[in-house]
Amino acid sequence: MTATPAPKEAAKAAGTARRARTSDPAEDAQPIMRRVKTKLTSKWATSAAILIAVVWSVPTFGLFVSSFRPAAKQIGPRSDGWWNAFTDWDFTFKNYVDVTVSAGSQSPNLSQYFVNSIAIVIPVTIFVLVLASMAAYIFAWGKFRGRDGLFIFVFALQIIPLQMSLIPLLQLFTQVLHLPPGSYAQLWIAHTMFGLPLGIFLLHNFISEIPGEVIEAARVDGAGHSTIFWRIILPLSVPALASLAIFQFLWVWNDLLVALVFSGGTADVAPITQRLAEISGTRGSRDYLNPAAAFVSIIIPLLVFFGLQRYFVRGLLSGGLKG
Amino acid sequence: MDFIGGKLLQVVIAVAAFAAVIGIIMLLVDRAPKSIKDKVTVAGFLAPAAILMLVGLVYPAVQTSIFAFTDAKGQGNGVDNFVWMFTQPAALVTLRNTVIWTVLVPLLSTSIGLAYAVFIDKARGERALKALVFMPMAISFVGAGIIWKLVYDYRGPGIEQTGVLNFLRVALGLDPKQFLLDAPENTVFLIIVMVWIQTGFAMVILSAAIKGVPVELVEAARLDGANPWQQFRNVTIPGIRGSLVVVLTTITIATLKVFDIVRTMTAGNYDTSVIANEMYTQAFRAGEPGRGAALALVLFLLVLPIVVYNARVLRKQREIR
Numbered sequence: 270m271t272a273t274p275a276p277k278e279a280a281k282a283a284g285t286a287r288r289a290r291t292s293d294p295a296e297d298a299q300p301i302m303r304r305v306k307t308k309l310t311s312k313w314a315t316s317a318a319i320l321i322a323v324v325w326s327v328p329t330f331g332l333f334v335s336s337f338r339p340a341a342k343q344i345g346p347r348s349d350g351w352w353n354a355f356t357d358w359d360f361t362f363k364n365y366v367d368v369t370v371s372a373g374s375q376s377p378n379l380s381q382y383f384v385n386s387i388a389i390v391i392p393v394t395i396f397v398l399v400l401a402s403m404a405a406y407i408f409a410w411g412k413f414r415g416r417d418g419l420f421i422f423v424f425a426l427q428i429i430p431l432q433m434s435l436i437p438l439l440q441l442f443t444q445v446l447h448l449p450p451g452s453y454a455q456l457w458i459a460h461t462m463f464g465l466p467l468g469i470f471l472l473h474n475f476i477s478e479i480p481g482e483v484i485e486a487a488r489v490d491g492a493g494h495s496t497i498f499w500r501i502i503l504p505l506s507v508p509a510l511a512s513l514a515i516f517q518f519l520w521v522w523n524d525l526l527v528a529l530v531f532s533g534g535t536a537d538v539a540p541i542t543q544r545l546a547e548i549s550g551t552r553g554s555r556d557y558l559n560p561a562a563a564f565v566s567i568i569i570p571l572l573v574f575f576g577l578q579r580y581f582v583r584g585l586l587s588g589g590l591k592g
Numbered sequence: 593m594d595f596i597g598g599k600l601l602q603v604v605i606a607v608a609a610f611a612a613v614i615g616i617i618m619l620l621v622d623r624a625p626k627s628i629k630d631k632v633t634v635a636g637f638l639a640p641a642a643i644l645m646l647v648g649l650v651y652p653a654v655q656t657s658i659f660a661f662t663d664a665k666g667q668g669n670g671v672d673n674f675v676w677m678f679t680q681p682a683a684l685v686t687l688r689n690t691v692i693w694t695v696l697v698p699l700l701s702t703s704i705g706l707a708y709a710v711f712i713d714k715a716r717g718e719r720a721l722k723a724l725v726f727m728p729m730a731i732s733f734v735g736a737g738i739i740w741k742l743v744y745d746y747r748g749p750g751i752e753q754t755g756v757l758n759f760l761r762v763a764l765g766l767d768p769k770q771f772l773l774d775a776p777e778n779t780v781f782l783i784i785v786m787v788w789i790q791t792g793f794a795m796v797i798l799s800a801a802i803k804g805v806p807v808e809l810v811e812a813a814r815l816d817g818a819n820p821w822q823q824f825r826n827v828t829i830p831g832i833r834g835s836l837v838v839v840l841t842t843i844t845i846a847t848l849k850v851f852d853i854v855r856t857m858t859a860g861n862y863d864t865s866v867i868a869n870e871m872y873t874q875a876f877r878a879g880e881p882g883r884g885a886a887l888a889l890v891l892f893l894l895v896l897p898i899v900v901y902n903a904r905v906l907r908k909q910r911e912i913r
Binding site for chain 2: 317318343351396403425433465498545560566570571
């Protein structure tokens with residue numbers, strides 16, 4: 270998941286091209302009055318944009334500052350708002366140590382749950398990517414009766430509220446399939462099931478826009494469906510696969526509901542969100558740990574997100590999203 | 593740290609088993625006799641996903657639809673659950689809140705996201721500015737709940753406030769406010785959290801769509817004397833219509849299903865419940881799976897028109913191809 274420099278350069282080149290285009294003679298030929306007007310509106314626009322950016326970032330920033338503030342500054346009679354940290358310079362790493370590695374029954378022990386989240390999210394992401402791209406390929410390029418109707422049915426599956434899948438599914442897992450309790454299997458399967466409809470939909474948009482000539486040419490050369498799929502479709506779909514991977518990763522990492530039902534709530538299996546919900550639900554003397562705990566839980570999604578975000582839009586947009 | 597080893601092993605075994613299954617499918621597809629090759633291919637590529645969706649979504653949905661017409665003991669009770677839903681004051685509040693959520697969240701997220709995308713288009717530091725607004729997308733609802741509880745924090749008058757909003761209120765000479773307790777506006781304060789999360793999604797998609805609008809069109813409009821607002825209305829908006837529909841649809845569906853925000857911030861108390869939360873409460877807490885199922889069914893019917901509309905757009909696109 271490391272970033273390659275190539276796309277960055279391409280983006281930079283595109284940016285330069287765009288800039289070059291905006292400063293063409295047509296703009297210089299504008300009457301001075303209109304230019305002033307444009308400048309003015311853009312000043313207002315810039316202020317509005319900065320205001321939005323600040324409003325959107327301050328809550329998370331506040332959490333970040335709080336997470337380094339000592340217990341007494343966060344709760345109890347001597348506590349005050351996190352912004353006082355700037356005048357009253359007092360920071361500590363102790364909260365982070367307490368929530369991750371401290372021993373004892375009272376400790377949140379987040380490191381264990383953190384590992385669980387990783388162990389849940391990686392297989393699910395792989396499963397969904399592979400299965401969804403296979404189905405999307407067949408929906409886009411296979412020929413069989415009822416294809417379009419079936420595809421729209423899959424699209425419609427997105428709206429089935431998860432809440433109502435849970436009881437029948439839980440019964441099936443424990444009573445029919447006898448999946449071992451306290452293992453990841455239930456979570457893997459459930460998350461994969463729930464991730465497929467949107468995964469197929471997104472990938473289909475992308476895969477169906479791959480030029481037909483490419484596939485025809487391969488077919489003429491004697492390539493079968495599986496060769497075409499692995500050698501042509503998947504490599505060409507990397508942007509879409511990457512964006513779906515981000516989506517899927519974030520959903521599963523951030524999920525609470527599916528975890529609540531299928532994990533059994535033990536430190537062996539339960540993900541970090543579940544632990545976070547537990548410790549933040551009990552208001553009390555350990556509330557000062559909540560910001561640090563929350564930050565531990567969002568650090569991986571933030572990293573994944575910032576690391577891969579440039580694929581995100583490319584993959585999403587080059588499908589049916591164009592008007 | 594020895595707990596990591598065992599967990600890692602489970603992951604490796606699962607992925608290996610999965611790879612083996614896919615490998616076998618590919619082998620079967622390749623080796624199938626010519627006469628049935630196409631059928632085997634379709635089956636092999638589609639079956640794994642189809643089976644999982646049938647078991648995980650279709651079968652439970654059918655079950656749910658049947659449940660919706662039964663009482664707490666599993667006996668059929670006709671449309672009683674629906675009568676309850678549309679007559680009980682508490683249930684009506686839930687329906688009202690759901691309507692407020694589904695109107696406000698897509699509208700606010702999309703319009704703020706669109707405005708932001710337009711404002712920062714071609715600005716210096718565009719990527720960083722985008723990242724700031726996009727960031728909440730990566731944060732779990734549970735994490736968002738903790739973040740916003742901090743923002744909405746309340747203390748009695750006269751004590752130093754620890755929540756940003758109440759600090760500002762006091763600084764302006766107002767009384768501190770219990771943002772999450774006072775109905776009906778507390779629903780709006782929960783909605784703000786969802787808007788905070790979804791705006792980044794709208795912004796990124798729309799920003800990319802704006803960049804896809806042909807520069808020549810914008811130039812032509814400008815040469816014709818259109819001011820920025822006219823350019824935006826008559827060129828940009830039509831150019832990104834498709835993306836606007838997708839953004840509105842996606843956010844509407846996500847909003848209808850929202851559960852975690854309400855659950856973690858007020859648990860649906862103080863008149864803040866929505867259908868998705870009430871569904872969980874009725875089915876898993878109150879021992880009324882029938883009512884929960886009925887709520888789920890109503891939710892499904894609410895989203896149905898959106899899906900039908902999108903399906904028609906989809907079909908049109910396929911015809912073009």
